[in-house]
Amino acid sequence: MKANRIHNFNPGPAALPLSVLEEIQENFLDFKGSGMSITEISHRSKQFDAVINDAMARTKRLLNLDDRFQVLFIQGGASMQFCMIPMNFLADDKSADYVDTGTWSTKAVKEAQIQDKPIKVVASSADKNYAYIPRDIRFNEEAAFVHLTSNNTIKGTQWSNFPDTGAVPILCDMSSDIMSRPLDCNKFGLIYAGAQKNAGPAGVCLVIIRDDMLERVPENVPTMLKYSTYAAKNSMYNTPPCFAIYTVDLVLKWLEETIGGLDKMAALNRDKADLLYDLIDGSDFYRATAQNDSRSLMNVTFRLPDENLEQQFVQQALENGLGGLKGHRSVGGCRASIYNAASLESVKALTDFMMSFENKNG
Amino acid sequence: MKANRIHNFNPGPAALPLSVLEEIQENFLDFKGSGMSITEISHRSKQFDAVINDAMARTKRLLNLDDRFQVLFIQGGASMQFCMIPMNFLADDKSADYVDTGTWSTKAVKEAQIQDKPIKVVASSADKNYAYIPRDIRFNEEAAFVHLTSNNTIKGTQWSNFPDTGAVPILCDMSSDIMSRPLDCNKFGLIYAGAQKNAGPAGVCLVIIRDDMLERVPENVPTMLKYSTYAAKNSMYNTPPCFAIYTVDLVLKWLEETIGGLDKMAALNRDKADLLYDLIDGSDFYRATAQNDSRSLMNVTFRLPDENLEQQFVQQALENGLGGLKGHRSVGGCRASIYNAASLESVKALTDFMMSFENKNG
Numbered sequence: 085m086k087a088n089r090i091h092n093f094n095p096g097p098a099a100l101p102l103s104v105l106e107e108i109q110e111n112f113l114d115f116k117g118s119g120m121s122i123t124e125i126s127h128r129s130k131q132f133d134a135v136i137n138d139a140m141a142r143t144k145r146l147l148n149l150d151d152r153f154q155v156l157f158i159q160g161g162a163s164m165q166f167c168m169i170p171m172n173f174l175a176d177d178k179s180a181d182y183v184d185t186g187t188w189s190t191k192a193v194k195e196a197q198i199q200d201k202p203i204k205v206v207a208s209s210a211d212k213n214y215a216y217i218p219r220d221i222r223f224n225e226e227a228a229f230v231h232l233t234s235n236n237t238i239k240g241t242q243w244s245n246f247p248d249t250g251a252v253p254i255l256c257d258m259s260s261d262i263m264s265r266p267l268d269c270n271k272f273g274l275i276y277a278g279a280q281k282n283a284g285p286a287g288v289c290l291v292i293i294r295d296d297m298l299e300r301v302p303e304n305v306p307t308m309l310k311y312s313t314y315a316a317k318n319s320m321y322n323t324p325p326c327f328a329i330y331t332v333d334l335v336l337k338w339l340e341e342t343i344g345g346l347d348k349m350a351a352l353n354r355d356k357a358d359l360l361y362d363l364i365d366g367s368d369f370y371r372a373t374a375q376n377d378s379r380s381l382m383n384v385t386f387r388l389p390d391e392n393l394e395q396q397f398v399q400q401a402l403e404n405g406l407g408g409l410k411g412h413r414s415v416g417g418c419r420a421s422i423y424n425a426a427s428l429e430s431v432k433a434l435t436d437f438m439m440s441f442e443n444k445n446g
Numbered sequence: 447m448k449a450n451r452i453h454n455f456n457p458g459p460a461a462l463p464l465s466v467l468e469e470i471q472e473n474f475l476d477f478k479g480s481g482m483s484i485t486e487i488s489h490r491s492k493q494f495d496a497v498i499n500d501a502m503a504r505t506k507r508l509l510n511l512d513d514r515f516q517v518l519f520i521q522g523g524a525s526m527q528f529c530m531i532p533m534n535f536l537a538d539d540k541s542a543d544y545v546d547t548g549t550w551s552t553k554a555v556k557e558a559q560i561q562d563k564p565i566k567v568v569a570s571s572a573d574k575n576y577a578y579i580p581r582d583i584r585f586n587e588e589a590a591f592v593h594l595t596s597n598n599t600i601k602g603t604q605w606s607n608f609p610d611t612g613a614v615p616i617l618c619d620m621s622s623d624i625m626s627r628p629l630d631c632n633k634f635g636l637i638y639a640g641a642q643k644n645a646g647p648a649g650v651c652l653v654i655i656r657d658d659m660l661e662r663v664p665e666n667v668p669t670m671l672k673y674s675t676y677a678a679k680n681s682m683y684n685t686p687p688c689f690a691i692y693t694v695d696l697v698l699k700w701l702e703e704t705i706g707g708l709d710k711m712a713a714l715n716r717d718k719a720d721l722l723y724d725l726i727d728g729s730d731f732y733r734a735t736a737q738n739d740s741r742s743l744m745n746v747t748f749r750l751p752d753e754n755l756e757q758q759f760v761q762q763a764l765e766n767g768l769g770g771l772k773g774h775r776s777v778g779g780c781r782a783s784i785y786n787a788a789s790l791e792s793v794k795a796l797t798d799f800m801m802s803f804e805n806k807n808g
């Protein structure tokens with residue numbers, strides 16, 4: 085680890101590849117010979133056009149999206165998507181199926197309900213504090229869409245495979261695992277992801293939309309809340325969050341050119357998660373909170389024998405250069421978020437620390 | 447001008463103070479000893495709390511806001527405000543008065559109309575291609591609010607004084623002149639400004655709201671579109687655009703500590719604008735497009751004898767290190783945007799170039 089940098093296990097905003105940060109830093113006063121910072125150039129300039137188009141093209145290549153899909157950049161995070169989805173796709177008061185796998189899917193449900201949309205929660209893992217991903221769900225054939233959260237940052241669970249929803253498109257919040265593994269785009273009508281976990285900094289949401297979903301958007305939705313506005317204007321109806329999109333582009337370039345694509349990224353992510361889960365499963369001191377078949381490869385949530393030890397664990401980890409290990413305030417415990425940019429080296433430093441902490445306190 | 451940097455007259459995103467850019471660059475890999483970039487730290491951390499609270503406190507001090515006002519940071523730019531305003535303040539189908547001074551106010555009107563709100567356009571300068579600010583307007587006493595655009599980036603006009611609207615609060619888009627002069631907050635119920643002109647980079651909108659306006663927000667508005675959500679959660683209901691807010695904070699620090707406050711900034715802005723308008727008024731070659739009493743101190747719009755010369759002007763200016771002088775594509779001509787961070791030195795370089803160009807081509 086470079087001098088002054090810590091091993092960053094933050095749940096989001098989260099670690100970014102050091103090479104990306106260094107490239108931003110190096111070019112910060114003069115972007116590509118423009119004589120301006122990336123924060124000062126016009127979004128209508130040739131230079132920025134190249135950035136946003138490159139970010140869109142890399143997204144399509146990395147996720148193997150076919151020509152039916154378009155990449156959009158929207159502000160407001162995944163939380164804004166929770167309200168845009170019912171506005172854009174349930175205007176005719178059709179119903180939709182939602183699966184509730186914890187905090188973020190619960191919020192998505194709530195935003196549809198605020199708009200008085202007749203949605204159905206067809207499955208939930210609330211009965212076991214969201215420690216698992218529901219199986220064998222009965223979806224409604226007449227639903228406008230099925231809404232899922234692919235990875236549950238707070239509960240530490242993840243869909244390892246997506247369910248068969250027949251002809252009904254899946255609309256999926258992939259904020260915390262987009263770009264962490266290859267994608268079969270055929271199941272999806274819409275994918276969205278706040279960038280600040282696997283794809284960039286806070287301040288932009290990556291949205292992937294299929295053309296038939298665009299056709300469903302009604303006319304009378306406010307301009308900034310219509311997916312069709314972003315699709316028609318290459319995400320520049322108004323000034324986009326230029327710096328955030330630029331950083332996303334650099335992260336995607338790193339994924340393609342340094343990592344070598346999503347198959348390789350997925351293998352590396354599997355190795356990282358295995359290191360942690362193997363240690364936890366082999367220990368009587370640490371205990372994983374998610375059920376075995378539902379475990380997230382992105383957010384490893386675990387408990388120690390008591391809360392006092394958990395506090396000491398988080399504190400001593402930080403003193404040893406390992407940051408961001410506190411569980412979400414709503415659930416407590418510990419959590420290691422090991423998104424794409426968290427290196428194998430960082431995870432090894434963490435497992436070393438965990439073994440040493442157990443030896444001293446176990 | 448530092449090597450490789452140009453004189454930047456972009457209309458937005460626009461020039462930022464060089465010292466701000468240098469501070470960002472210097473600390474980009476390790477923010478305040480955290481061992482993380484500002485793009486990697488948690489928005490729930492002590493470090494980021496200090497940033498966002500400092501930005502709010504500086505905004506209140508600079509604009510001399512009293513305790514009735516709260517500072518919010520919202521994504522989506524001014525365009526998102528165009529739709530949030532009717533959603534939050536016209537839920538009961540009350541009417542509001544809008545003044546149409548060109549492109550951006552026209553869009554604000556359109557977004558209220560999309561929502562079927564019974565608003566009234568009580569004044570417009572459309573009859574003279576928006577070259578002036580309307581005077582002696584009759585406002586409706588029963589209006590929920592009056593909406594104004596304080597500075598019209600594209601048309602080059604600006605309200606030098608705000609009208610008397612009695613007890614009706616003014617809701618004002620100050621995207622292109624916020625922080626350029628002192629403010630008398632008493633007239634305003636809501637002020638909003640996309641940061642990318644006078645206050646920071648693209649990706650965050652600075653919103654100032656008075657407590658009585660917050661009380662008007664209805665319950666059934668989507669969470670991310672309610673002003674009360676941001677007010678209750680210190681603008682962190684969900685992950686805010688951390689980097690953009692950090693940069694705004696540094697720009698506000700520069701305004702307070704380097705410039706010395708908004709009285710001084712206003713005097714400097716007046717000097718910059720005078721240099722340009724004096725040159726234009728003393729020339730038969732250049733012609734200002736805005737009426738004398740309505741001229742913007744932020745965006746100086748002007749024409750040359752013909753479009754061919756205008757093209758040459760913009761091109762040769764760029765070759766001489768003066769960027770961003772092309773008028774908006776909807777109106778043509780030339781425009782020098784001289785926001786806070788455009789230095790007197792840059793404006794002098796521009797007037798020198800303008801005199802030389804006139805001598806060669808006049």
